[in-house]
Amino acid sequence: MYKAIKQYLEKHGFERFAPKAVLFDMDGVLYDSMPNHVVAWHQSMAQFGITMNTHDAYATEGARGVDTIRMMVKRQQGRDIDEAEAQKMYDVKSRLFHEMPAPAVFDGVKELMRKITEAGMTVIVVTGSGQRPLIQRLLEDFSEFLTEDHIITAYDVKRGKPNPDPYLMGLQRAGNLQPWEAIVVENAPLGVRAGVAAGIFTVAVNSGPLPDEALANEGANLVFPKMTAFVQDWEKINGLSTI
Numbered sequence: 001m002y003k004a005i006k007q008y009l010e011k012h013g014f015e016r017f018a019p020k021a022v023l024f025d026m027d028g029v030l031y032d033s034m035p036n037h038v039v040a041w042h043q044s045m046a047q048f049g050i051t052m053n054t055h056d057a058y059a060t061e062g063a064r065g066v067d068t069i070r071m072m073v074k075r076q077q078g079r080d081i082d083e084a085e086a087q088k089m090y091d092v093k094s095r096l097f098h099e100m101p102a103p104a105v106f107d108g109v110k111e112l113m114r115k116i117t118e119a120g121m122t123v124i125v126v127t128g129s130g131q132r133p134l135i136q137r138l139l140e141d142f143s144e145f146l147t148e149d150h151i152i153t154a155y156d157v158k159r160g161k162p163n164p165d166p167y168l169m170g171l172q173r174a175g176n177l178q179p180w181e182a183i184v185v186e187n188a189p190l191g192v193r194a195g196v197a198a199g200i201f202t203v204a205v206n207s208g209p210l211p212d213e214a215l216a217n218e219g220a221n222l223v224f225p226k227m228t229a230f231v232q233d234w235e236k237i238n239g240l241s242t243i
Helices: 002-012 034-046 054-059 065-077 083-098 109-118 132-141 165-173 189-197 212-216 227-239
Strands: 021-024 122-126 182-186 201-205 222-224
Touching: 021 165, 034 054, 034 083, 065 083, 109 122, 109 227, 122 165, 165 182, 165 189, 182 189, 189 201, 189 212, 201 212, 201 227, 212 222, 222 227
Parallel strands: 021 122, 021 182, 182 201, 201 222
Antiparallel strands: none
């Protein structure tokens, strides 16, 4: 743990690590929702002649949905589509997703958020989604830890993950923090890349089928097999702040 933080500080030239906020991705981090997304992506894109399998869904998770669609159309059909056309396709995917049973909150998430807030830190959610029902569920499920102005959605930034913009916006919403004053929690390669690009200490929780190396190779400072393992080590991480 100490080694990971020391390497992070040396890489970025920061003098100290003093987190004041934790920036969570949503799907695959807070909710066990990725299996539903896989099915919705596969079924919806098939209607437009696009093949999207499990690996595609996990590899592009975290990006804005319209960006994923434009990329897949370009790759498979060799044509460029504008954001408006991509949005219409994404609306089909969203409808299918919301017809499925609501995904469960991962074990350990609320316990971790409680520890974070008890330490005087701010909880922020940074998601590539912008669907109002999902935002409303966040506010209901995490009402004691989260406010709407601390949720960054696809509509808050022009460039989604893997660009750093969503997490830079998260720093701003948390109180105009510096990168060394926050921790990112991600589960997907593109999300890890975004957190690292923003210069923030990035923890990966591997809740999907991709190998740990897929997250570590994007620059994750720590990789855990599940959220409860991260919770168990939280005190160590928090105890090493200000080093």
